[in-house]
Amino acid sequence: MNTREKVRVLVAKPGLDGHDRGAKVVARALRDAGFEVIYTGIRQTPEAIAEAAVQEDVDVVGLSILSGAHMALVPKVIRLLREKGMEDVLILVGGIIPDEDIPKLRALGVHGVFGPGTLTQDIVDFIWQALEERQTSATATE
Amino acid sequence: MRRHGASTTELITAAQGGDRRSLARLITLVENGGPTAERILQTLFPSTGRAHIVGVTGAPGTGKSTLVNAMAREYRNRGLTVGIIAIDPTSPFSGGALLGDRVRMRDLVGDEGVFIRSMATRGSLGGLARATDDVIQVLDAMGFDRILVETVGVGQAEVDIASSAHTVIVVEAPGLGDDIQAIKAGILEIADIFVVNKADREGAERTVMALQAMLGLGPRTVVHHGQTMRVEEPGGNTQGWTPPIIKTVATRGEGVPELVQAVEAHRAYLMETGELRQREEARVTHGLEQILREALVQRLVHRISPQALDQTVQRVLAREVDPYTAVEELLHLEEQGEPQAAR
Incomplete structure (x- = not known):
């Protein structure tokens, strides 16, 4: 096996809802797309998620939230990630997110929002494209 | 995929100063290999050699992650810092991996004295990831007192951990199939300590007795790092280290202080008898x-x-x-x- 850098993704479920089927399906699909997926399980605190993202040095953090508490949880996770020096991580949110909240989440720094019915391939494509764009802009500024 | 602002020297200095983000990045660079990894390992080498490295191995479903979590907590109670490497397999089909050991290690979050890193095997077949030894070196150089390495859920022949760890714990659990499975190929021979986890379940005594019976069989050749270290007479363990069998219920922490005590006793044994030196020699030879x-x-x-x-x-x-x-x-x-x- 070569030493090409692997894309590492944290899949986490913040908050109190215990519905993790969606998160597991996404985790599995990302594995099948060749990513190294760190799955942390349900009922994670924002602090635990940010700390895991740091220790695992991930490129992407995926948050699955079905409880409706996304407007409370997502900003906390993002703030903690920034405090810990993870400004450059790609942040995705999946679950049940009302349309009117999507622009608010984006304004907070969420890169992609994926609701029910999303094809897992769309998430994979989104990640590849976002990481490539980032790579290109990084080389351009150097 | 990664943009690296800081130089490796800056990363090393920051990591040694306690910056966990820098430590995590160093591990990524080392895991990815190549000249950068070599440069980092060269710089860190003088600071290595202090940690005691404990391997935790066993079949899938025996409770390795939960046990590692409980052991780390016990070590923290004793005032020691702990680095954890948790390994899961890379899919041979996609090259991706699902690393789920953190699910069982959530108690340790927020403790500055613990650092957990998940690793994928990336094509390696012996139960460890290709760069496991290198990542051990990084954590060792950062001053973690104990490094716990949880292998892939192994079956019969994944015994690489024996050449990476000072103390190997083999975890069994009741009701996981035929006793004969364990004797097949070598997983028993690498054990310094046996754990029968989930000891509150039916059949735990039987598992303990099966292990005792097997350990009593002989003459037993104890092979470490591909070398015969000693041969014991049947049943008569008059000298050397006899692997203890410890019952635990990791989810409740039962038996865990005894397990940690056994690891520390093994460490003391290795140092007193000079076997630690022998093992280090074998490790260095293998690495070179x-x-x-x-x-x-x-x-x-x-x-x-x-x-x-x-x-x-x-x-x-x-x-x-x-x-x-x-x-x-x-x-x-x-x-x-x-x-x-x-x-």
């Missing part, structure tokens, strides 16, 4: 051979021209020459072509 092999292969591959290699491939395909003779010829060609490199 591996680096040497890789370096030699790299060197030769660079010297043999792609044309010569391609010609040889074509000749083997045409069955004009067998692969063994072909390799001899290539090596000969390389010596002739580079007179300044010849002795």
